[in-house]
Amino acid sequence: MEVNPLDLDAYSLSGAVLSKEISVSEVVRSVIAQVELREPSISAFLHFDPEALLEKASVLDEKVLRGETVGRLVGVPVAVKDNMVTSDMPTTAASKILEGWRPPYDATVVELIKDAGGLVVGKTNLDEFAMGSSTENSAYKVTRNPHDLSKVPGGSSGGSAAAVAARMSILALGSDTGGSIRQPASLCGVVGVKPTYGYVSRYGLIAFASSLDQIGPIARTVKDAALLLEVIGERDPKDSTSILGERPKLVEREAFGVESLRIGIVSELVDNCSTEVRDRVFMAARLLEERGAKVDTVSAKAVTLGLSAYYVIAPAEASSNLSRYDGVRFGLRKDGSSLTDMFFSTRTEGFGDEVKRRIMLGTYALSSGYYDQYYGKALATRGLIRRQFNEVYKDFDLLLGPTSPTTAFAIGEKSNDPMAMYMNDICTIPSNLAGHPAVSIPFGLADNGLPIGVQLLGPDMSEPLLFQAAFELERLAKENLEDARA
Amino acid sequence: MPRSNTAYEIGTPWLYEGYELVVGLEVHTELKTRSKLFCSCANEFGNIPNTNVCPVCLGLPGTLPVLNKTVVELAIKIGLALNCEVRKSTFHRKNYFYPDLPKGYQISQYDLPINSDGYLDLPSGHRVGIVRAHIEEDTGKITHMGLSGRMDKSAYSLIDYNRAGVPLTEIVSAPDIHSPDQAREYVVELRGVLMALGVSDGRMEEGSLRVDANVSVRPMGSSELRTRCEIKNLNSLRSLVRAIDYEGKRHVKLYMRDDAPIQETRHWDEARQRTDSLRSKEEANDYRYFLEPDLKALAPTEGFIRGIESQIVDTPKLKRAFLNESLAGEEMSDQVEKAIDLELYPYVKHAIEVGVSPRLAIARTANELAATISDAPYLSIERFVEVLRLEEDKEISPSQAKVLLNAVTKRDESVSDIISALDLKKADDGETRSVVETVVAQSPSEWARFLEGQDQLMGFFVGKVMKLTGGKADGSVVKDTLLQLRQRDS
Numbered sequence: 001m002e003v004n005p006l007d008l009d010a011y012s013l014s015g016a017v018l019s020k021e022i023s024v025s026e027v028v029r030s031v032i033a034q035v036e037l038r039e040p041s042i043s044a045f046l047h048f049d050p051e052a053l054l055e056k057a058s059v060l061d062e063k064v065l066r067g068e069t070v071g072r073l074v075g076v077p078v079a080v081k082d083n084m085v086t087s088d089m090p091t092t093a094a095s096k097i098l099e100g101w102r103p104p105y106d107a108t109v110v111e112l113i114k115d116a117g118g119l120v121v122g123k124t125n126l127d128e129f130a131m132g133s134s135t136e137n138s139a140y141k142v143t144r145n146p147h148d149l150s151k152v153p154g155g156s157s158g159g160s161a162a163a164v165a166a167r168m169s170i171l172a173l174g175s176d177t178g179g180s181i182r183q184p185a186s187l188c189g190v191v192g193v194k195p196t197y198g199y200v201s202r203y204g205l206i207a208f209a210s211s212l213d214q215i216g217p218i219a220r221t222v223k224d225a226a227l228l229l230e231v232i233g234e235r236d237p238k239d240s241t242s243i244l245g246e247r248p249k250l251v252e253r254e255a256f257g258v259e260s261l262r263i264g265i266v267s268e269l270v271d272n273c274s275t276e277v278r279d280r281v282f283m284a285a286r287l288l289e290e291r292g293a294k295v296d297t298v299s300a301k302a303v304t305l306g307l308s309a310y311y312v313i314a315p316a317e318a319s320s321n322l323s324r325y326d327g328v329r330f331g332l333r334k335d336g337s338s339l340t341d342m343f344f345s346t347r348t349e350g351f352g353d354e355v356k357r358r359i360m361l362g363t364y365a366l367s368s369g370y371y372d373q374y375y376g377k378a379l380a381t382r383g384l385i386r387r388q389f390n391e392v393y394k395d396f397d398l399l400l401g402p403t404s405p406t407t408a409f410a411i412g413e414k415s416n417d418p419m420a421m422y423m424n425d426i427c428t429i430p431s432n433l434a435g436h437p438a439v440s441i442p443f444g445l446a447d448n449g450l451p452i453g454v455q456l457l458g459p460d461m462s463e464p465l466l467f468q469a470a471f472e473l474e475r476l477a478k479e480n481l482e483d484a485r486a
Numbered sequence: 487m488p489r490s491n492t493a494y495e496i497g498t499p500w501l502y503e504g505y506e507l508v509v510g511l512e513v514h515t516e517l518k519t520r521s522k523l524f525c526s527c528a529n530e531f532g533n534i535p536n537t538n539v540c541p542v543c544l545g546l547p548g549t550l551p552v553l554n555k556t557v558v559e560l561a562i563k564i565g566l567a568l569n570c571e572v573r574k575s576t577f578h579r580k581n582y583f584y585p586d587l588p589k590g591y592q593i594s595q596y597d598l599p600i601n602s603d604g605y606l607d608l609p610s611g612h613r614v615g616i617v618r619a620h621i622e623e624d625t626g627k628i629t630h631m632g633l634s635g636r637m638d639k640s641a642y643s644l645i646d647y648n649r650a651g652v653p654l655t656e657i658v659s660a661p662d663i664h665s666p667d668q669a670r671e672y673v674v675e676l677r678g679v680l681m682a683l684g685v686s687d688g689r690m691e692e693g694s695l696r697v698d699a700n701v702s703v704r705p706m707g708s709s710e711l712r713t714r715c716e717i718k719n720l721n722s723l724r725s726l727v728r729a730i731d732y733e734g735k736r737h738v739k740l741y742m743r744d745d746a747p748i749q750e751t752r753h754w755d756e757a758r759q760r761t762d763s764l765r766s767k768e769e770a771n772d773y774r775y776f777l778e779p780d781l782k783a784l785a786p787t788e789g790f791i792r793g794i795e796s797q798i799v800d801t802p803k804l805k806r807a808f809l810n811e812s813l814a815g816e817e818m819s820d821q822v823e824k825a826i827d828l829e830l831y832p833y834v835k836h837a838i839e840v841g842v843s844p845r846l847a848i849a850r851t852a853n854e855l856a857a858t859i860s861d862a863p864y865l866s867i868e869r870f871v872e873v874l875r876l877e878e879d880k881e882i883s884p885s886q887a888k889v890l891l892n893a894v895t896k897r898d899e900s901v902s903d904i905i906s907a908l909d910l911k912k913a914d915d916g917e918t919r920s921v922v923e924t925v926v927a928q929s930p931s932e933w934a935r936f937l938e939g940q941d942q943l944m945g946f947f948v949g950k951v952m953k954l955t956g957g958k959a960d961g962s963v964v965k966d967t968l969l970q971l972r973q974r975d976s
Binding site for chain 2: 317328
């Protein structure tokens with residue numbers, strides 16, 4: 001039987017394309033076949049154009065044949081979350097307000113993927129403007145979990161996580177403001193990385209909460225995630241918050257192991273989980289210990305305040321970031337009898353309920369007379385969380401915890417209860433507030449057959465160590481647990 | 487400046503029914519940079535609408551601002567020239583909806599501006615405090631079409647985003663201004679500073695320099711600060727003076743009938759010569775300022791600041807000081823004020839530096855050069871100095887020097903050729919004396935009165951001599967001769 005290119009990891013696939021064992025067109029045909037098979041039931045994509053894809057593939061094939069320099073991702077399919085702008089595909093952020101909008105430029109990450117020879121296969125579904133934890137808030141469609149079609153894939157990068165889990169793409173980009181890469185990765189049984197704030201350029205990422213947003217990779221393996229992060233992790237002069245200097249190498253960390261790494265389990269993070277998830281975290285800890293890591297529990301009380309601080313800061317920034325959708329220059333416009341009327345009708349019709357809820361929350365939090373009470377206090381809390389984490393990192397190299405308190409929940413189960421929905425992010429939000437990196441690694445299945453993810457957290461720029469430990473956890477899962485692939 | 491029909495007279499203090507004016511000015515100046523504040527689009531006035539735009543200054547989704555370093559340099563220059571403290575600063579978002587504001591917020595500076603706590607000394611000696619001078623971005627330009635100039639009554643509106651993202655510095659004065667004339671003096675002096683620094687072209691009518699006035703009044707002698715109104719749409723120095731005068735009187739009249747003004751923004755109506763309420767209270771904006779997360783704090787090093795300081799040479803204050811020092815105590819303040827003009831100053835400065843008498847250099851600059859500079863295609867610093875030297879060496883008379891100076895600016899010929907062509911050789915002193923004697927002989931009755939001590943007739947005789955010599959006589963020789971003749975005849 002012939003090898004399906006989609007069964008390969010990105011590393012082997014680009015190698016096979018370079019050595020002309022597989023053509024990019026063959027890769028694309030496999031992607032199209034897989035999308036035809038799985039997409040009707042999963043609905044991961046907002047934009048997928050097979051013909052345009054075949055054209056791009058033949059251009060790449062000619063380059064390979066002519067022996068031109070092609071990058072490290074040559075022929076590798078990458079699905080891109082639809083809140084990153086693409087000049088050759090529409091970009092909607094899953095909102096009606098951007099329906100039909102064609103950006104005149106590419107996001108820096110998209111440019112980097114194209115420069116590396118990667119194939120942007122399509123744009124994936126998300127909660128509108130990345131606001132949500134289930135991808136149910138999309139204005140266009142509800143994405144389903146490839147492991148169980150009655151369950152959510154998580155969110156907001158649910159389309160990207162589902163596409164990778166269902167092998168409709170090998171790699172994907174997500175964005176993570178409060179857990180939006182890690183939580184869907186966990187629920188779909190794939191690897192998701194939220195890098196240090198400023199590690200990956202935000203230029204071209206449609207802003208939700210600018211001080212928290214960060215783009216990162218979603219992949220089936222830790223090595224593929226490392227490869228993609230090496231490609232997109234570049235200093236970008238177009239993003240003033242981009243970290244200066246070279247990014248470290250990550251793929252080479254595969255064989256480093258965890259010998260004598262000090263790993264802490266944050267008790268406040270495991271306390272809020274289902275028993276099954278908690279047990280799996282302790283199992284991971286025990287296995288890491290067997291490989292030579294020093295594991296201990298540690299308390300960081302401030303992380304329990306993360307959710308409250310987050311739901312002031314993120315909506316506050318969002319209320320400002322979303323002001324530009326006024327119907328004047330791009331996207332949806334609903335006419336009105338006056339200027340105010342036009343603004344009002346456009347935004348009333350263009351935004352969904354969750355987006356409106358957060359705009360109102362944020363506007364209120366920033367209002368004069370309430371600023372100190374809400375926004376000011378949330379900023380102070382954010383500082384406290386960061387300081388407490390850094391205190392903990394004096395004794396530990398990395399922290400271990402759950403990614404999501406539970407496995408995937410049913411579609412519709414929490415959509416009418418915002419607070420229950422917000423609780424999904426309780427384990428992931430602290431890293432965003434601190435600006436720190438974190439990785440979610442699949443760690444087997446629960447009794448209901450759904451994937452469980454565990455999370456590794458580290459201080460600023462600890463990506464090499466995080467990957468080192470993630471590689472080990474991936475090996476441990478393979479040796480000790482059922483395959484979590486969909 | 488034409489006189490307004492209001493009672494206020496330029497150059498006088500303002501006092502109305504026992505109340506004095508308390509005015510603070512906010513001056514927005516567009517900075518002369520090649521590119522915009524946060525993107526690389528051209529910062530140019532008068533181009534085809536919406537051609538100097540890109541995803542960043544159009545506020546398209548996903549774009550981010552990158553601070554223009556030149557703007558920081560120019561802003562620091564302004565701060566140093568206004569004696570401000572230059573500090574670590576941050577950017578904030580000022581949130582409000584308007585079609586000319588692409589992102590729905592303006593990136594500005596709020597609680598930590600780059601420059602604060604300075605002052606500007608006016609030529610009159612009055613010192614006006616500078617509260618802050620901060621960096622912010624300009625908006626686009628909106629034009630309401632059809633029917634009326636106001637948006638709600640127009641048929642449609644056009645927006646030009648060429649101006650969106652153009653760098654501005656907002657300079658906020660303390661409420662240290664107490665008359666419309668002082669306000670005018672402040673703006674003129676500040677404009678002089680900005681133009682001398684090369685940071686702004688200072689054109690009020692084109693909007694590259696925009697002034698808003700915060701006006702209140704208080705009983706003379708009190709130190710309280712009462713409710714102020716912000717006056718917008720002051721497009722000329724004349725509107726500035728009239729609007730402040732009008733608004734001050736409006737406040738006084740309200741207080742006199744036991745009423746009081748409300749804090750609001752008002753619009754100067756040039757046609758009707760009055761201010762009108764611009765926004766009702768219900769529409770008062772809450773700008774929801776918060777720290778701009780897309781930009782880092784701005785922390786210029788001491789070395790960077792000192793480097794900029796060393797580039798500042800020609801502010802009006804420094805120019806004035808140079809001229810007054812050169813004059814060594816001689817009083818020529820009116821001419822000095824004229825000579826420090828941006829275009830004139832290089833001439834007077836160079837002339838003094840190469841040894842021309844400061845008195846002569848300043849007089850010729852402030853009087854003759856000022857009158858001709860707007861149409862002086864053949865003027866150069868060298869030619870200017872050449873004429874002054876001829877006059878100083880008494881090769882030509884002062885009146886010939888004036889004629890020559892004018893000709894030198896307009897004729898593409900060497901100075902000596904122009905002298906020959908216009909026959910501007912000074913008359914021989916002996917010749918002059920004989921002309922004087924002729925004139926005296928021709929006017930016996932005037933001469934008799936002059937002998938009786940009517941000194942004002944000196945001018946009469948000098949004029950006659952000049953007429954007869956075609957301006958070639960040296961005035962001082964004429965006067966000397968007249969005095970000698972008077973001594974002889976009396």
